[in-house]
Amino acid sequence: MEKKVQIHKNHTTDDCCDTSSEVKTPTHSDNDGHEHDEETGEESLLKSRWRLWLSLTILLGFVAITQLFKVEIAKPVEIALMTIAYLLAGYNTLERAFRSLRRGDFFNEFTLMSIATLGAFYIGEYSEGVAVMIFYEIGELFQDLAVNRSKRSIKALLDVRPDTVTVRRNGTQQTVSPATVQIGETILVKPGEKVALDSTLLTDNASFNTAALTGESRPDTKRTGEVVLAGMINLDKVIELKVTTAFKDSKLSRILEMVQDATARKAPTQLLITRLAKVYTPIVFGLALAITLIPYFFMSTYVFNDWLYRGMVFLVIACPCALTVSIPLGYFGGIGLASRNGILVKGSNFLDVLTEINTVVSDKTGTLTKGVFKVQEVSPPPPDGGVNEELFIQLLAALENTSTHPVAKAVVEYANLQKTNWQGLKVEAVVEISGHGLKGVIGGKTVLAGNLKLLQKFNVSHPAELEQIVETIVVLAIENQYAGYITIADEVKEDAAQTVADLKALGIETVMLSGDKTTVVQKVADQLGIVRAYGDLLPEGKVEKVQELKNQGKKLAFVGDGVNDAPVVALADAGIAMGGMGSDATIETADIVIQNDQPHKIVSAIKIGKITKSVVWQNISLAMGVKVAVMLLGAGGIATLWEAVFADVGVALLAILNAVRIQQMKF
Known part of the structure; x- marks a missing residue:
């Protein structure tokens, strides 16, 4: 899997307000089947901003000259200025609407917004048409900013793998790609560098920043033999690691693959809105057409341009942008959090x-x-039994050291912590009795170490209260004489x-x-x-x-x-x-x-x-409530294109800000 991956809004697909979180490679095919280089999110935003601010400057300049300074501007000049401003502001929307129409996709947000604003031009409301498109594109700009921001936490995860790694080969240090390092090779990591591959620590101890993997801010100290995962950052000194997993199979690599696929699985709410939008949009077009034409058959004072204006207002209000943007953005914010x-x-x-x-x-x-067994209690027999606590631990550790069982390792670890010199004891004739324990000879004496079944097998008498112990128990017997026990338990x-x-x-x-x-x-x-x-x-x-x-x-x-x-x-x-x-x-x-x-x-x-679901349904309620109210006002001729702009772009912005709120929360 390639490391260099870009995450940004897809400006080349025509689905309504697509906020898909797909992680895209640097090139892809557009809807017309032509291969082309794709702009980064930052480049696309920069171009959109430049066109948008130039368009806004033209509009504000025109309004200032005609309204504040009362300067008359010839109609052809006004049309030319507003057309330039409109094309600058609506470039992205018009382009996407055109591509949609070429594919036979008529009922979408871009076509809807293009028809509404061009309709305003048709009836002579040039400045309103430009204003609606500018405000719509401002909403799109805020949407892009919100989407980019919501992706930062996941995008940061994609950058945690280093491009190179220092490996020790043939007595020299070589800088190579992590993908070329073999299992079993030794790599070196300097302070501040990221670990590239899953490994075990060869150095005595080291501290790591694991925030990229675990979200945990506190340093994690590892000791010799402990696992160090790719993505961890070495904090204090040059360390040596033995690679245990190939680059493509590391936990981090699998996590990155999972992240790339994460939001491809849509929530039921998203799927519901997507299905509704396919029905909702043609209904909206039909209602707008009805508002424009049906009054002709019932009103003697019917004026086509007046009712066309109402139809255009209705189209702008009905735009489903607030829903199609804020809902996936809300879920994506939840995944990022x-x-x-x-x-x-x-x-x-x-x-x-x-x-x-x-x-x-x-x-x-x-x-x-x-999942780590620890010795909880040590109970050797009374000293008059000939075995003191130190000798008891030495015998037990010496025999258990011949086994790889987790319980045996816990016993040896405890003996090492107590600094008992069990290594000096010679263990001979060791036999592992499956499901029971171990039998061996130490210093010429037969020693048994295991569970109570082992004592029963060799007819070794022991205190009856041992049967009531809940924890894992390891008993010791010397020459068929009970010599004490320890208990081992997993820590909560x-x-x-x-x-x-x-x-x-x-x-x-x-x-x-x-x-x-x-x-x-x-x-x-x-x-x-x-x-x-x-x-x-x-x-x-x-x-x-x-x-x-x-x-x-x-x-x-x-x-x-x-x-x-x-x-x-x-x-x-x-x-x-x-x-x-x-x-x-x-x-x-x-x-x-x-x-x-x-x-x-x-x-x-x-x-x-x-929290995510709550925010999503808040946005649905807000968008639908405002839109229904203003649609009724628009159909009645009360609401203008300005109210329509608020009902569409304004509600979309409020919904976006509400969705972005998820990313600011702390746990």
Whole structure:
């Protein structure tokens, strides 16, 4: 995927007020099939501004000369000046209307506005026709500015990958394209530089700015062996990284692809307005024609130009610009706000889905808990048993070091933190007993380390109260004599309890599903305030539970991170993945990705969805209410083209400003 990508409003398509957020390559084919270079949004805006201000200058100069200084201007000169001003102001609109007509698309905003203003010229209202077109183009200009602004947060994400990377090859440092770096190679990153590829840290420790990926402003400190993702910014010193993922497969590359496709999925409200616009526009043309012609058959004083003027006023008022601009802009603003907060929403339709959620179903490990096992309690036998606490930890760590199981790693990590010299012990004849633990010989003595099933297998007696311990337990036995235990548990994330509480405040129930044993799941659920929690579930068990909830009429989101969560993420109304350390399958399947793995972002995502939908419906109500009122006044001959301008451009500007408001909100 190419890095150099432009995001801007598409000025070459003719859909009504197109605010599509497609990410376009530098060239494309227009509607006539001709290939041409496309202007950047800034270049297009600059040209539009120049034509618009020149047109406005001509109009204001004409008004000042004729109204303030009472200078008579010959009609041919007036027509010439107003025609120049009109063509300057209406260049974009007239061009798009012409292309629409060539394609047989008569009923669109550009044709509507062109007919209305040309009609004003026909009846001799030259300055009004120019004024309407100028104000309309001012509205278009504000629309472009708003769209460009709304895209900055997402466009910034597209710029976080560096073009080059320093790689160590054959004893030298070479600057190459990230796409050419192979998995396993060592790259160097200087202070202030962005990491180009997913890697593991070789240097002792380093601090990174992860805001582009996670929305988190605080520096993130990594240690040797920990994962560093593309897009992170090195903060303090030159570091070395070992590349673990090809450039095209990095998490950041996949995120960028998702961003490019995000707003292509339209919300139901957008689709409804699009469908209505196709019916609405021809009806408006028909009514304007009826207003102009039907009175001829009923009024003896009928004057064609007077009723044509009313018809033109009606057309300008009826222009659906406020709706077709502000609604997609509102959704795009919501997606941008989510992106700035480290939440990737893959389509505006999912913002609508989030507003309907009444149940959040969550995995436990890696979602509500950290997914990192830690030693919680150390309980060696009394000292008179011949094993003190230090020796107990040394024996346990020495034997567990022969295993790659997460529990074994937690034991070794704890022993290292306690600075016990377990490395000096020689472990021999190690046997791993599946589902039970380890057996080995240390210092000529047989040592067992594992769960209670291991003691039962070798008929080692142990205190009965050990059976009541909820956490994962690792027991030690020496020469078939019980020698103590430790407990290991996964840590609950700092914001997990607050997340559950805030969801409850929104009227949303939290349900927890896990493959962990039921006693552990229930303990975590009690700690977090979750009423319904289910453990000992295989992936198909999770699917059954979610389907059961859906059959009860629940509108639910499922939040998970593991490969086994992908099926149920796909089944949920809104699938949410923990994207920081989540599995690729789950991230690809999910509709929403939380990039920093913080559960509280679920609450933020739901609130952003609600705010976005609220703003969109505010705009719909405002636009329709004002337009209906002024259309009635226009049809009755009360409203002029000036009121029509307010009803169209004015309402559109108010709706745009209301939509832009979303981008200023903070979470």
